[in-house]
Amino acid sequence: MSPTERWHAVLARDRRFDGVFVYAVRSTGIYCRPSCASRRPRRTQVTFFPIPEAAEREGFRACRRCHPAAANGGDSAVALVREACRAIAAGARPRGDRRRLARAFKRVLGITPRAYAEARRVSRFKQELKRRKHVSPALYEAGYSSTSRVYEHAHEQLGMTPATYARGGAGIGIAYVTVPTSLGRLLVAATERGVSRVALGENAAALEAELIAEFPAARVVQDKSGKLHGWVAAILAYLDGAEPDLDLPLDIRATAFQRRVWQELQKIPFGQTRTYAEVARRIGQPTAARAVARACATNPTALVIPCHRVVSTSGETGGYRWGVERKRSLLEMESEDMQKLDVQTQQR
Ligand SMILES: [Zn+2]
Structure with a gap:
Protein backbone atom coordinates (compact mmCIF):
# COMPACT_ATOMS: atom_id res chain seq x y z
CA MET A 1 0.00 0.00 0.00
CA SER A 2 1.58 3.31 -1.05
CA PRO A 3 1.64 6.46 1.13
CA THR A 4 -0.78 8.06 -1.35
CA GLU A 5 -3.26 5.19 -0.95
CA ARG A 6 -2.93 5.45 2.83
CA TRP A 7 -3.51 9.17 2.67
CA HIS A 8 -6.67 8.66 0.61
CA ALA A 9 -7.90 6.13 3.20
CA VAL A 10 -7.33 8.78 5.92
CA LEU A 11 -9.17 11.46 3.91
CA ALA A 12 -12.09 9.04 3.43
CA ARG A 13 -11.99 7.97 7.14
CA ASP A 14 -12.13 4.46 5.72
CA ARG A 15 -12.87 1.94 8.51
CA ARG A 16 -11.60 -0.97 6.45
CA PHE A 17 -8.06 0.24 7.15
CA ASP A 18 -8.37 0.35 10.94
CA GLY A 19 -5.78 -2.12 12.18
CA VAL A 20 -3.98 -2.04 8.82
CA PHE A 21 -1.95 1.10 9.59
CA VAL A 22 -2.00 4.17 11.83
CA TYR A 23 -1.14 7.79 10.98
CA ALA A 24 0.78 10.14 13.25
CA VAL A 25 0.55 13.93 13.24
CA ARG A 26 3.73 15.87 13.96
CA SER A 27 2.10 19.10 15.18
CA THR A 28 0.09 17.29 17.87
CA GLY A 29 2.41 14.33 18.60
CA ILE A 30 -0.62 12.01 18.41
CA TYR A 31 -1.36 8.98 16.25
CA CYS A 32 -4.79 7.77 15.10
CA ARG A 33 -6.52 4.98 13.23
CA PRO A 34 -7.58 5.94 9.67
CA SER A 35 -11.26 6.30 10.60
CA CYS A 36 -10.69 8.73 13.51
CA ALA A 37 -13.33 11.48 13.61
CA SER A 38 -10.77 14.20 14.43
CA ARG A 39 -10.02 17.02 12.00
CA ARG A 40 -7.89 15.94 9.00
CA PRO A 41 -4.29 17.15 9.35
CA ARG A 42 -2.22 18.63 6.53
CA ARG A 43 -0.47 15.93 4.57
CA THR A 44 3.02 17.28 5.32
CA GLN A 45 2.28 16.78 9.03
CA VAL A 46 1.51 13.08 8.61
CA THR A 47 3.66 9.97 8.93
CA PHE A 48 2.27 6.45 8.46
CA PHE A 49 3.19 3.45 10.58
CA PRO A 50 2.21 -0.18 9.96
CA ILE A 51 1.54 -0.82 13.67
CA PRO A 52 0.87 1.38 16.75
CA GLU A 53 4.06 0.18 18.46
CA ALA A 54 6.17 1.67 15.65
CA ALA A 55 4.48 5.07 16.13
CA GLU A 56 5.04 4.88 19.87
CA ARG A 57 8.69 4.06 19.35
CA GLU A 58 8.99 7.39 17.53
CA GLY A 59 7.48 9.18 20.54
CA PHE A 60 3.87 9.58 19.33
CA ARG A 61 0.98 9.10 21.80
CA ALA A 62 -2.25 7.20 21.15
CA CYS A 63 -5.32 9.35 20.38
CA ARG A 64 -7.89 9.26 23.21
CA ARG A 65 -10.74 9.58 20.79
CA CYS A 66 -10.13 6.61 18.45
CA HIS A 67 -7.88 4.36 20.63
CA PRO A 68 -5.70 3.25 17.71
CA ALA A 69 -3.77 0.67 19.75
CA ALA A 70 -7.00 -1.30 20.28
CA ALA A 71 -7.74 -1.69 16.56
CA ASN A 72 -7.16 -5.21 15.26
CA GLY A 73 -7.13 -5.88 11.56
CA GLY A 74 -7.58 -9.63 11.97
CA ASP A 75 -4.12 -10.26 10.47
CA SER A 76 -2.38 -12.90 12.57
CA ALA A 77 1.13 -11.82 11.44
CA VAL A 78 0.42 -8.25 12.55
CA ALA A 79 -0.84 -9.49 15.94
CA LEU A 80 2.28 -11.62 16.32
CA VAL A 81 4.62 -8.70 15.48
CA ARG A 82 2.79 -6.34 17.84
CA GLU A 83 3.08 -8.79 20.70
CA ALA A 84 6.80 -9.25 19.98
CA CYS A 85 7.37 -5.47 19.85
CA ARG A 86 5.73 -5.09 23.24
CA ALA A 87 7.97 -7.87 24.61
CA ILE A 88 11.09 -6.19 23.17
CA ALA A 89 9.98 -2.84 24.66
CA ALA A 90 9.68 -4.53 28.05
CA GLY A 91 13.21 -5.90 27.69
CA ALA A 92 12.01 -9.49 27.20
CA ARG A 93 12.72 -11.99 24.44
CA PRO A 94 9.79 -12.39 22.03
CA ARG A 95 8.10 -15.80 22.33
CA GLY A 96 7.11 -18.25 19.61
CA ASP A 97 8.67 -19.84 16.55
CA ARG A 98 11.66 -17.75 15.47
CA ARG A 99 11.36 -18.36 11.74
CA ARG A 100 7.66 -17.54 11.71
CA LEU A 101 8.38 -14.38 13.72
CA ALA A 102 11.17 -13.36 11.31
CA ARG A 103 8.83 -13.83 8.31
CA ALA A 104 6.08 -11.80 10.02
CA PHE A 105 8.52 -8.99 10.88
CA LYS A 106 9.83 -8.85 7.34
CA ARG A 107 6.30 -8.53 5.97
CA VAL A 108 4.86 -6.07 8.51
CA LEU A 109 7.85 -3.85 9.33
CA GLY A 110 10.29 -4.73 6.53
CA ILE A 111 13.08 -5.58 8.99
CA THR A 112 14.21 -8.51 11.15
CA PRO A 113 13.28 -8.72 14.87
CA ARG A 114 16.97 -8.16 15.64
CA ALA A 115 17.10 -5.00 13.49
CA TYR A 116 13.94 -3.76 15.22
CA ALA A 117 15.46 -4.31 18.68
CA GLU A 118 18.66 -2.60 17.48
CA ALA A 119 16.84 0.41 16.01
CA ARG A 120 14.89 0.69 19.24
CA ARG A 121 18.15 0.69 21.19
CA VAL A 122 19.69 3.37 18.95
CA SER A 123 16.53 5.45 19.41
CA ARG A 124 16.68 5.05 23.21
CA PHE A 125 20.35 5.97 23.08
CA LYS A 126 19.51 9.19 21.25
CA GLN A 127 16.74 10.03 23.71
CA GLU A 128 19.15 9.45 26.59
CA LEU A 129 21.74 11.67 24.92
CA LYS A 130 19.20 14.46 24.65
CA ARG A 131 18.30 14.08 28.32
CA ARG A 132 21.85 13.89 29.65
CA LYS A 133 24.96 15.82 28.76
CA HIS A 134 27.46 12.98 29.24
CA VAL A 135 27.77 10.20 26.76
CA SER A 136 28.86 7.25 28.86
CA PRO A 137 25.89 6.91 31.23
CA ALA A 138 23.59 7.16 28.23
CA LEU A 139 25.45 4.34 26.54
CA TYR A 140 25.19 2.07 29.54
CA GLU A 141 21.56 2.91 29.99
CA ALA A 142 20.82 2.04 26.38
CA GLY A 143 22.54 -1.31 26.72
CA TYR A 144 25.80 -0.58 24.90
CA SER A 145 29.14 -1.54 26.40
CA SER A 146 31.23 1.00 24.48
CA THR A 147 30.84 3.85 22.03
CA SER A 148 32.45 1.88 19.22
CA ARG A 149 29.63 -0.67 19.37
CA VAL A 150 27.14 2.04 18.44
CA TYR A 151 29.11 2.70 15.28
CA GLU A 152 29.57 -1.00 14.59
CA HIS A 153 25.85 -1.54 14.77
CA ALA A 154 24.97 1.52 12.73
CA HIS A 155 27.42 0.08 10.26
CA GLU A 156 25.98 -3.44 10.13
CA GLN A 157 22.43 -2.19 10.03
CA LEU A 158 22.96 0.02 7.02
CA GLY A 159 25.48 -1.98 5.04
CA MET A 160 28.01 0.85 4.73
CA THR A 161 31.29 -0.14 3.11
CA PRO A 162 34.55 0.19 5.06
CA ALA A 163 35.82 2.67 2.43
CA THR A 164 32.96 5.09 3.11
CA TYR A 165 33.50 4.63 6.82
CA ALA A 166 37.19 5.51 6.56
CA ARG A 167 36.65 8.64 4.45
CA GLY A 168 34.82 10.06 7.36
CA GLY A 169 34.41 13.84 7.16
CA ALA A 170 37.26 14.60 9.61
CA GLY A 171 37.35 18.15 10.93
CA ILE A 172 33.94 19.24 9.67
CA GLY A 173 30.83 20.09 11.67
CA ILE A 174 27.48 18.74 10.48
CA ALA A 175 24.13 19.83 11.91
CA TYR A 176 20.98 17.88 11.14
CA VAL A 177 17.25 17.72 11.81
CA THR A 178 14.68 15.02 11.12
CA VAL A 179 10.98 15.64 10.56
CA PRO A 180 8.04 13.35 9.71
CA THR A 181 6.60 13.74 6.21
CA SER A 182 4.02 12.02 4.03
CA LEU A 183 6.88 9.85 2.68
CA GLY A 184 8.27 8.80 6.06
CA ARG A 185 11.01 10.47 8.03
CA LEU A 186 13.08 13.19 6.34
CA LEU A 187 16.64 13.99 7.43
CA VAL A 188 18.35 17.20 6.34
CA ALA A 189 22.02 17.68 7.25
CA ALA A 190 24.28 20.60 6.43
CA THR A 191 27.79 21.95 6.88
CA GLU A 192 28.59 25.66 7.16
CA ARG A 193 28.59 25.76 3.37
CA GLY A 194 25.36 24.06 2.42
CA VAL A 195 23.18 20.97 2.46
CA SER A 196 25.27 17.80 2.59
CA ARG A 197 22.56 15.17 2.92
CA VAL A 198 18.83 14.84 2.33
CA ALA A 199 17.55 11.35 3.12
CA LEU A 200 14.20 9.60 3.48
CA GLY A 201 13.63 6.62 5.77
CA GLU A 202 11.29 4.81 8.10
CA ASN A 203 12.48 6.39 11.35
CA ALA A 204 14.77 9.02 12.82
CA ALA A 205 17.04 6.52 14.59
CA ALA A 206 17.97 4.72 11.38
CA LEU A 207 18.53 8.00 9.47
CA GLU A 208 20.72 9.38 12.26
CA ALA A 209 22.70 6.15 12.46
CA GLU A 210 23.20 6.31 8.68
CA LEU A 211 24.39 9.92 8.86
CA ILE A 212 26.89 9.08 11.61
CA ALA A 213 28.08 6.07 9.64
CA GLU A 214 28.60 8.25 6.57
CA PHE A 215 30.60 10.89 8.47
CA PRO A 216 32.13 9.04 11.43
CA ALA A 217 34.97 11.55 11.88
CA ALA A 218 32.78 14.67 11.68
CA ARG A 219 31.18 16.50 14.60
CA VAL A 220 27.57 15.47 13.95
CA VAL A 221 25.06 17.36 16.10
CA GLN A 222 21.33 17.89 16.12
CA ASP A 223 20.54 21.44 15.01
CA LYS A 224 19.05 23.46 17.84
CA SER A 225 19.79 26.91 16.43
CA GLY A 226 17.07 26.68 13.78
CA LYS A 227 19.53 27.51 11.00
CA LEU A 228 18.29 24.56 8.92
CA HIS A 229 14.69 25.68 9.30
CA GLY A 230 14.43 27.55 5.97
CA TRP A 231 15.85 24.64 3.98
CA VAL A 232 13.62 22.09 5.71
CA ALA A 233 10.58 24.33 5.12
CA ALA A 234 11.46 24.54 1.40
CA ILE A 235 11.67 20.73 1.14
CA LEU A 236 8.35 20.27 3.00
CA ALA A 237 6.75 22.83 0.68
CA TYR A 238 8.08 20.84 -2.27
CA LEU A 239 6.57 17.61 -0.85
CA ASP A 240 3.31 19.47 -0.44
CA GLY A 241 3.35 20.34 -4.15
CA ALA A 242 3.76 24.04 -3.32
CA GLU A 243 7.40 24.47 -4.38
CA PRO A 244 8.31 23.02 -7.78
CA ASP A 245 11.87 24.41 -7.81
CA LEU A 246 14.10 23.23 -4.98
CA ASP A 247 17.19 25.36 -5.32
CA LEU A 248 19.32 24.91 -2.20
CA PRO A 249 23.07 25.41 -1.77
CA LEU A 250 24.81 22.03 -1.72
CA ASP A 251 28.03 20.98 -0.05
CA ILE A 252 28.63 17.46 -1.33
CA ARG A 253 31.59 15.38 -2.39
CA ALA A 254 31.49 14.06 -5.95
CA THR A 255 33.68 12.56 -8.62
ZN1 LIG B 1 -7.82 9.62 16.76
Whole structure:
Protein backbone atom coordinates (compact mmCIF):
# COMPACT_ATOMS: atom_id res chain seq x y z
CA MET A 1 0.00 0.00 0.00
CA SER A 2 1.58 3.31 -1.05
CA PRO A 3 1.64 6.46 1.13
CA THR A 4 -0.78 8.06 -1.35
CA GLU A 5 -3.26 5.19 -0.95
CA ARG A 6 -2.93 5.45 2.83
CA TRP A 7 -3.51 9.17 2.67
CA HIS A 8 -6.67 8.66 0.61
CA ALA A 9 -7.90 6.13 3.20
CA VAL A 10 -7.33 8.78 5.92
CA LEU A 11 -9.17 11.46 3.91
CA ALA A 12 -12.09 9.04 3.43
CA ARG A 13 -11.99 7.97 7.14
CA ASP A 14 -12.13 4.46 5.72
CA ARG A 15 -12.87 1.94 8.51
CA ARG A 16 -11.60 -0.97 6.45
CA PHE A 17 -8.06 0.24 7.15
CA ASP A 18 -8.37 0.35 10.94
CA GLY A 19 -5.78 -2.12 12.18
CA VAL A 20 -3.98 -2.04 8.82
CA PHE A 21 -1.95 1.10 9.59
CA VAL A 22 -2.00 4.17 11.83
CA TYR A 23 -1.14 7.79 10.98
CA ALA A 24 0.78 10.14 13.25
CA VAL A 25 0.55 13.93 13.24
CA ARG A 26 3.73 15.87 13.96
CA SER A 27 2.10 19.10 15.18
CA THR A 28 0.09 17.29 17.87
CA GLY A 29 2.41 14.33 18.60
CA ILE A 30 -0.62 12.01 18.41
CA TYR A 31 -1.36 8.98 16.25
CA CYS A 32 -4.79 7.77 15.10
CA ARG A 33 -6.52 4.98 13.23
CA PRO A 34 -7.58 5.94 9.67
CA SER A 35 -11.26 6.30 10.60
CA CYS A 36 -10.69 8.73 13.51
CA ALA A 37 -13.33 11.48 13.61
CA SER A 38 -10.77 14.20 14.43
CA ARG A 39 -10.02 17.02 12.00
CA ARG A 40 -7.89 15.94 9.00
CA PRO A 41 -4.29 17.15 9.35
CA ARG A 42 -2.22 18.63 6.53
CA ARG A 43 -0.47 15.93 4.57
CA THR A 44 3.02 17.28 5.32
CA GLN A 45 2.28 16.78 9.03
CA VAL A 46 1.51 13.08 8.61
CA THR A 47 3.66 9.97 8.93
CA PHE A 48 2.27 6.45 8.46
CA PHE A 49 3.19 3.45 10.58
CA PRO A 50 2.21 -0.18 9.96
CA ILE A 51 1.54 -0.82 13.67
CA PRO A 52 0.87 1.38 16.75
CA GLU A 53 4.06 0.18 18.46
CA ALA A 54 6.17 1.67 15.65
CA ALA A 55 4.48 5.07 16.13
CA GLU A 56 5.04 4.88 19.87
CA ARG A 57 8.69 4.06 19.35
CA GLU A 58 8.99 7.39 17.53
CA GLY A 59 7.48 9.18 20.54
CA PHE A 60 3.87 9.58 19.33
CA ARG A 61 0.98 9.10 21.80
CA ALA A 62 -2.25 7.20 21.15
CA CYS A 63 -5.32 9.35 20.38
CA ARG A 64 -7.89 9.26 23.21
CA ARG A 65 -10.74 9.58 20.79
CA CYS A 66 -10.13 6.61 18.45
CA HIS A 67 -7.88 4.36 20.63
CA PRO A 68 -5.70 3.25 17.71
CA ALA A 69 -3.77 0.67 19.75
CA ALA A 70 -7.00 -1.30 20.28
CA ALA A 71 -7.74 -1.69 16.56
CA ASN A 72 -7.16 -5.21 15.26
CA GLY A 73 -7.13 -5.88 11.56
CA GLY A 74 -7.58 -9.63 11.97
CA ASP A 75 -4.12 -10.26 10.47
CA SER A 76 -2.38 -12.90 12.57
CA ALA A 77 1.13 -11.82 11.44
CA VAL A 78 0.42 -8.25 12.55
CA ALA A 79 -0.84 -9.49 15.94
CA LEU A 80 2.28 -11.62 16.32
CA VAL A 81 4.62 -8.70 15.48
CA ARG A 82 2.79 -6.34 17.84
CA GLU A 83 3.08 -8.79 20.70
CA ALA A 84 6.80 -9.25 19.98
CA CYS A 85 7.37 -5.47 19.85
CA ARG A 86 5.73 -5.09 23.24
CA ALA A 87 7.97 -7.87 24.61
CA ILE A 88 11.09 -6.19 23.17
CA ALA A 89 9.98 -2.84 24.66
CA ALA A 90 9.68 -4.53 28.05
CA GLY A 91 13.21 -5.90 27.69
CA ALA A 92 12.01 -9.49 27.20
CA ARG A 93 12.72 -11.99 24.44
CA PRO A 94 9.79 -12.39 22.03
CA ARG A 95 8.10 -15.80 22.33
CA GLY A 96 7.11 -18.25 19.61
CA ASP A 97 8.67 -19.84 16.55
CA ARG A 98 11.66 -17.75 15.47
CA ARG A 99 11.36 -18.36 11.74
CA ARG A 100 7.66 -17.54 11.71
CA LEU A 101 8.38 -14.38 13.72
CA ALA A 102 11.17 -13.36 11.31
CA ARG A 103 8.83 -13.83 8.31
CA ALA A 104 6.08 -11.80 10.02
CA PHE A 105 8.52 -8.99 10.88
CA LYS A 106 9.83 -8.85 7.34
CA ARG A 107 6.30 -8.53 5.97
CA VAL A 108 4.86 -6.07 8.51
CA LEU A 109 7.85 -3.85 9.33
CA GLY A 110 10.29 -4.73 6.53
CA ILE A 111 13.08 -5.58 8.99
CA THR A 112 14.21 -8.51 11.15
CA PRO A 113 13.28 -8.72 14.87
CA ARG A 114 16.97 -8.16 15.64
CA ALA A 115 17.10 -5.00 13.49
CA TYR A 116 13.94 -3.76 15.22
CA ALA A 117 15.46 -4.31 18.68
CA GLU A 118 18.66 -2.60 17.48
CA ALA A 119 16.84 0.41 16.01
CA ARG A 120 14.89 0.69 19.24
CA ARG A 121 18.15 0.69 21.19
CA VAL A 122 19.69 3.37 18.95
CA SER A 123 16.53 5.45 19.41
CA ARG A 124 16.68 5.05 23.21
CA PHE A 125 20.35 5.97 23.08
CA LYS A 126 19.51 9.19 21.25
CA GLN A 127 16.74 10.03 23.71
CA GLU A 128 19.15 9.45 26.59
CA LEU A 129 21.74 11.67 24.92
CA LYS A 130 19.20 14.46 24.65
CA ARG A 131 18.30 14.08 28.32
CA ARG A 132 21.85 13.89 29.65
CA LYS A 133 24.96 15.82 28.76
CA HIS A 134 27.46 12.98 29.24
CA VAL A 135 27.77 10.20 26.76
CA SER A 136 28.86 7.25 28.86
CA PRO A 137 25.89 6.91 31.23
CA ALA A 138 23.59 7.16 28.23
CA LEU A 139 25.45 4.34 26.54
CA TYR A 140 25.19 2.07 29.54
CA GLU A 141 21.56 2.91 29.99
CA ALA A 142 20.82 2.04 26.38
CA GLY A 143 22.54 -1.31 26.72
CA TYR A 144 25.80 -0.58 24.90
CA SER A 145 29.14 -1.54 26.40
CA SER A 146 31.23 1.00 24.48
CA THR A 147 30.84 3.85 22.03
CA SER A 148 32.45 1.88 19.22
CA ARG A 149 29.63 -0.67 19.37
CA VAL A 150 27.14 2.04 18.44
CA TYR A 151 29.11 2.70 15.28
CA GLU A 152 29.57 -1.00 14.59
CA HIS A 153 25.85 -1.54 14.77
CA ALA A 154 24.97 1.52 12.73
CA HIS A 155 27.42 0.08 10.26
CA GLU A 156 25.98 -3.44 10.13
CA GLN A 157 22.43 -2.19 10.03
CA LEU A 158 22.96 0.02 7.02
CA GLY A 159 25.48 -1.98 5.04
CA MET A 160 28.01 0.85 4.73
CA THR A 161 31.29 -0.14 3.11
CA PRO A 162 34.55 0.19 5.06
CA ALA A 163 35.82 2.67 2.43
CA THR A 164 32.96 5.09 3.11
CA TYR A 165 33.50 4.63 6.82
CA ALA A 166 37.19 5.51 6.56
CA ARG A 167 36.65 8.64 4.45
CA GLY A 168 34.82 10.06 7.36
CA GLY A 169 34.41 13.84 7.16
CA ALA A 170 37.26 14.60 9.61
CA GLY A 171 37.35 18.15 10.93
CA ILE A 172 33.94 19.24 9.67
CA GLY A 173 30.83 20.09 11.67
CA ILE A 174 27.48 18.74 10.48
CA ALA A 175 24.13 19.83 11.91
CA TYR A 176 20.98 17.88 11.14
CA VAL A 177 17.25 17.72 11.81
CA THR A 178 14.68 15.02 11.12
CA VAL A 179 10.98 15.64 10.56
CA PRO A 180 8.04 13.35 9.71
CA THR A 181 6.60 13.74 6.21
CA SER A 182 4.02 12.02 4.03
CA LEU A 183 6.88 9.85 2.68
CA GLY A 184 8.27 8.80 6.06
CA ARG A 185 11.01 10.47 8.03
CA LEU A 186 13.08 13.19 6.34
CA LEU A 187 16.64 13.99 7.43
CA VAL A 188 18.35 17.20 6.34
CA ALA A 189 22.02 17.68 7.25
CA ALA A 190 24.28 20.60 6.43
CA THR A 191 27.79 21.95 6.88
CA GLU A 192 28.59 25.66 7.16
CA ARG A 193 28.59 25.76 3.37
CA GLY A 194 25.36 24.06 2.42
CA VAL A 195 23.18 20.97 2.46
CA SER A 196 25.27 17.80 2.59
CA ARG A 197 22.56 15.17 2.92
CA VAL A 198 18.83 14.84 2.33
CA ALA A 199 17.55 11.35 3.12
CA LEU A 200 14.20 9.60 3.48
CA GLY A 201 13.63 6.62 5.77
CA GLU A 202 11.29 4.81 8.10
CA ASN A 203 12.48 6.39 11.35
CA ALA A 204 14.77 9.02 12.82
CA ALA A 205 17.04 6.52 14.59
CA ALA A 206 17.97 4.72 11.38
CA LEU A 207 18.53 8.00 9.47
CA GLU A 208 20.72 9.38 12.26
CA ALA A 209 22.70 6.15 12.46
CA GLU A 210 23.20 6.31 8.68
CA LEU A 211 24.39 9.92 8.86
CA ILE A 212 26.89 9.08 11.61
CA ALA A 213 28.08 6.07 9.64
CA GLU A 214 28.60 8.25 6.57
CA PHE A 215 30.60 10.89 8.47
CA PRO A 216 32.13 9.04 11.43
CA ALA A 217 34.97 11.55 11.88
CA ALA A 218 32.78 14.67 11.68
CA ARG A 219 31.18 16.50 14.60
CA VAL A 220 27.57 15.47 13.95
CA VAL A 221 25.06 17.36 16.10
CA GLN A 222 21.33 17.89 16.12
CA ASP A 223 20.54 21.44 15.01
CA LYS A 224 19.05 23.46 17.84
CA SER A 225 19.79 26.91 16.43
CA GLY A 226 17.07 26.68 13.78
CA LYS A 227 19.53 27.51 11.00
CA LEU A 228 18.29 24.56 8.92
CA HIS A 229 14.69 25.68 9.30
CA GLY A 230 14.43 27.55 5.97
CA TRP A 231 15.85 24.64 3.98
CA VAL A 232 13.62 22.09 5.71
CA ALA A 233 10.58 24.33 5.12
CA ALA A 234 11.46 24.54 1.40
CA ILE A 235 11.67 20.73 1.14
CA LEU A 236 8.35 20.27 3.00
CA ALA A 237 6.75 22.83 0.68
CA TYR A 238 8.08 20.84 -2.27
CA LEU A 239 6.57 17.61 -0.85
CA ASP A 240 3.31 19.47 -0.44
CA GLY A 241 3.35 20.34 -4.15
CA ALA A 242 3.76 24.04 -3.32
CA GLU A 243 7.40 24.47 -4.38
CA PRO A 244 8.31 23.02 -7.78
CA ASP A 245 11.87 24.41 -7.81
CA LEU A 246 14.10 23.23 -4.98
CA ASP A 247 17.19 25.36 -5.32
CA LEU A 248 19.32 24.91 -2.20
CA PRO A 249 23.07 25.41 -1.77
CA LEU A 250 24.81 22.03 -1.72
CA ASP A 251 28.03 20.98 -0.05
CA ILE A 252 28.63 17.46 -1.33
CA ARG A 253 31.59 15.38 -2.39
CA ALA A 254 31.49 14.06 -5.95
CA THR A 255 33.68 12.56 -8.62
CA ALA A 256 33.84 14.52 -11.87
CA PHE A 257 31.41 12.04 -13.45
CA GLN A 258 28.92 12.16 -10.55
CA ARG A 259 28.97 15.95 -10.67
CA ARG A 260 28.11 15.99 -14.37
CA VAL A 261 25.23 13.54 -13.88
CA TRP A 262 23.87 15.34 -10.81
CA GLN A 263 23.98 18.73 -12.57
CA GLU A 264 22.11 17.19 -15.50
CA LEU A 265 19.46 15.81 -13.12
CA GLN A 266 18.91 19.30 -11.72
CA LYS A 267 17.90 20.42 -15.21
CA ILE A 268 14.95 17.96 -15.39
CA PRO A 269 11.83 20.05 -14.72
CA PHE A 270 9.26 19.23 -12.01
CA GLY A 271 6.71 16.74 -13.36
CA GLN A 272 8.97 15.34 -16.10
CA THR A 273 11.17 12.24 -16.33
CA ARG A 274 14.23 11.13 -18.32
CA THR A 275 15.61 7.64 -18.85
CA TYR A 276 19.11 6.68 -17.72
CA ALA A 277 20.08 6.44 -21.42
CA GLU A 278 18.79 9.97 -22.15
CA VAL A 279 20.82 11.41 -19.30
CA ALA A 280 23.88 9.53 -20.58
CA ARG A 281 23.37 11.05 -24.05
CA ARG A 282 22.90 14.55 -22.65
CA ILE A 283 26.22 14.44 -20.80
CA GLY A 284 27.89 13.26 -24.02
CA GLN A 285 28.50 9.65 -22.93
CA PRO A 286 25.75 7.67 -24.69
CA THR A 287 27.14 4.29 -23.60
CA ALA A 288 27.28 5.21 -19.90
CA ALA A 289 23.64 4.48 -18.94
CA ARG A 290 24.71 2.01 -16.24
CA ALA A 291 27.18 4.47 -14.75
CA VAL A 292 24.40 7.10 -14.77
CA ALA A 293 22.18 4.69 -12.83
CA ARG A 294 25.00 4.19 -10.31
CA ALA A 295 25.44 7.97 -9.96
CA CYS A 296 21.69 8.25 -9.29
CA ALA A 297 21.90 5.50 -6.67
CA THR A 298 24.70 7.35 -4.83
CA ASN A 299 23.01 10.76 -4.84
CA PRO A 300 23.45 12.06 -1.25
CA THR A 301 20.69 14.69 -1.46
CA ALA A 302 17.27 13.24 -2.25
CA LEU A 303 14.73 15.59 -3.89
CA VAL A 304 17.20 18.51 -4.20
CA ILE A 305 19.05 16.50 -6.85
CA PRO A 306 15.89 14.94 -8.32
CA CYS A 307 17.21 11.44 -9.09
CA HIS A 308 13.59 10.22 -8.71
CA ARG A 309 12.92 11.78 -12.14
CA VAL A 310 15.20 9.26 -13.85
CA VAL A 311 13.42 6.04 -14.89
CA SER A 312 14.52 2.94 -16.77
CA THR A 313 14.04 2.71 -20.51
CA SER A 314 11.42 -0.02 -20.35
CA GLY A 315 8.90 2.39 -18.82
CA GLU A 316 9.55 0.83 -15.42
CA THR A 317 10.10 3.13 -12.44
CA GLY A 318 13.66 1.88 -11.93
CA GLY A 319 15.46 1.80 -8.60
CA TYR A 320 15.55 4.47 -5.92
CA ARG A 321 18.04 4.85 -3.11
CA TRP A 322 15.23 5.71 -0.69
CA GLY A 323 12.73 3.05 -1.76
CA VAL A 324 10.90 2.45 -5.04
CA GLU A 325 7.53 3.08 -3.33
CA ARG A 326 8.67 6.60 -2.41
CA LYS A 327 9.87 7.18 -5.97
CA ARG A 328 6.44 6.17 -7.30
CA SER A 329 4.70 8.48 -4.82
CA LEU A 330 6.95 11.40 -5.78
CA LEU A 331 6.33 10.91 -9.50
CA GLU A 332 2.60 10.58 -8.83
CA MET A 333 2.59 13.74 -6.69
CA GLU A 334 4.50 15.71 -9.33
CA SER A 335 2.21 14.66 -12.18
CA GLU A 336 -0.93 15.42 -10.12
CA ASP A 337 0.39 18.85 -9.22
CA MET A 338 1.39 19.54 -12.82
CA GLN A 339 -2.23 18.91 -13.81
CA LYS A 340 -3.39 21.36 -11.14
CA LEU A 341 -0.87 23.96 -12.30
CA ASP A 342 -2.07 23.44 -15.91
CA VAL A 343 -5.69 23.98 -14.88
CA GLN A 344 -4.74 27.15 -13.00
CA THR A 345 -2.81 28.43 -16.02
CA GLN A 346 -5.76 27.76 -18.36
CA GLN A 347 -8.16 29.57 -16.02
CA ARG A 348 -6.02 32.70 -15.98
ZN1 LIG B 1 -7.82 9.62 16.76
